[in-house]
Amino acid sequence: MAREVLAKVNALKGSLIPAGVELTVTRNSGETAKEKSDELLKHLFIATVFVSILIAIFLGLRASLIVFTAIPVTLALTLFVYYFFGYTLNRITLFALIFCIGILVDDPIVGVENIVRHFRLPENRGRPIIDVIAGAVKEVGSPLILATFTVIAAILPMAFVRGLMGPYMRPIPVGASVAMLLSMVVAFVVTPWTAYHILPRGGSEREGAGRGDVFTRWYRLIMDKMIHSARLRWTFIGATLLLLLVMVSFFWFKIVKVKMLPFDNKSEFQVIVDMPEGTTLEKTAQVAQELGQYLSTVPEATDYQTYVGMASPFNFNGLVRHYFLRKGANVADIQVNLLPKEERDAQSHDIARRVRPILTEIARRHGAKIKVAEVPPGPPVLQTLVAEIYGPGLFAISCG
Numbered sequence: 001m002a003r004e005v006l007a008k009v010n011a012l013k014g015s016l017i018p019a020g021v022e023l024t025v026t027r028n029s030g031e032t033a034k035e036k037s038d039e040l041l042k043h044l045f046i047a048t049v050f051v052s053i054l055i056a057i058f059l060g061l062r063a064s065l066i067v068f069t070a071i072p073v074t075l076a077l078t079l080f081v082y083y084f085f086g087y088t089l090n091r092i093t094l095f096a097l098i099f100c101i102g103i104l105v106d107d108p109i110v111g112v113e114n115i116v117r118h119f120r121l122p123e124n125r126g127r128p129i130i131d132v133i134a135g136a137v138k139e140v141g142s143p144l145i146l147a148t149f150t151v152i153a154a155i156l157p158m159a160f161v162r163g164l165m166g167p168y169m170r171p172i173p174v175g176a177s178v179a180m181l182l183s184m185v186v187a188f189v190v191t192p193w194t195a196y197h198i199l200p201r202g203g204s205e206r207e208g209a210g211r212g213d214v215f216t217r218w219y220r221l222i223m224d225k226m227i228h229s230a231r232l233r234w235t236f237i238g239a240t241l242l243l244l245l246v247m248v249s250f251f252w253f254k255i256v257k258v259k260m261l262p263f264d265n266k267s268e269f270q271v272i273v274d275m276p277e278g279t280t281l282e283k284t285a286q287v288a289q290e291l292g293q294y295l296s297t298v299p300e301a302t303d304y305q306t307y308v309g310m311a312s313p314f315n316f317n318g319l320v321r322h323y324f325l326r327k328g329a330n331v332a333d334i335q336v337n338l339l340p341k342e343e344r345d346a347q348s349h350d351i352a353r354r355v356r357p358i359l360t361e362i363a364r365r366h367g368a369k370i371k372v373a374e375v376p377p378g379p380p381v382l383q384t385l386v387a388e389i390y391g392p393g394l395f396a397i398s399c400g
Helices: 001-010 031-057 061-085 089-103 106-120 129-139 141-160 165-169 170-189 190-198 214-228 232-252 282-294 315-322 347-364
Strands: 268-274 301-308 329-336 369-374 387-390 398-400
Touching: 001 031, 031 061, 031 089, 031 106, 061 089, 061 106, 061 170, 061 190, 089 106, 089 170, 106 129, 106 141, 106 170, 106 190, 129 141, 129 190, 141 170, 165 170, 170 190, 214 232, 268 282, 268 347, 282 301, 282 329, 282 347, 315 369, 347 369
Parallel strands: none
Antiparallel strands: 268 329, 268 369, 301 329, 387 398
């Protein structure tokens, strides 16, 4: 849609847009959305490849091909369910797919691992390969079903969250829960079928069952000592509890900061200017111009637009905070655009923190109040701190 609009604008040059008027596109939200989607698709592919490589290291190349087949099948079925429920392929639904990749491969991995283990058992030599695969899958059937529904029970309640976060986050629990169910189906249907066609039928994979690989030997050595030594068991349990207490203490001593959402590296922020009531439009424009002059000296800023007496064009942040309703001689709005994040070292939050004290000092000299409003990484809120005062009647006063 953004490309079509820009093409239409370019076609108007020379007619509605007279010669000599320079036209500059300062913010293309369509391009930003495309970059985000492309980045998520790239990470989806990277996650799939690395999971397959990990399986190849521990179980072998052919076993990794089975998991590599199971992941796209599960994702394709999940996308079909998205289409059925009316979800579009956006940043939230793509994040849900990436989020659940590590979970949805669990069922196929457990199935493949047990099939490979049964292939290596001496008692299965000479048995029909179909019987071996069926027995291996049946052996882990109950744990697979239980593990699948346990994860769903932990994720699905998020789908019933109300308010602003509800529709924003709902595709994540819905997508992850559906993907888990489908991965269980894949583990019972696709995994055994691909194992029958991909895993070798010769004796090379079945030999050495008693020896195991180096990881198995180390696991058996460590577990054997812990099982037969009470001192080692209690030492392990004590060390685990100690590490848990140390990790929890990070929150108490504020070594790890707790916040609702992480900072995001955006390419824009806003400066909201409020002059005292009764200020003339010319005075407000003068203050906004002085603020803009400083912003033009910020190395990461490419350009800025000043809107005096009115609000800037709609954006996600302003829509929730009702900035679009702002108008009057004493209000102004400065839209600041930054270099693309790959072309600068500083994060957008660090840039906003750097300019805020200087902008505040400029505003203070003129009796103005400003807010440096950053684009949030998730659903925006009314203000950083909101207080509501309720009276005896049916009314409330909300201030930020």
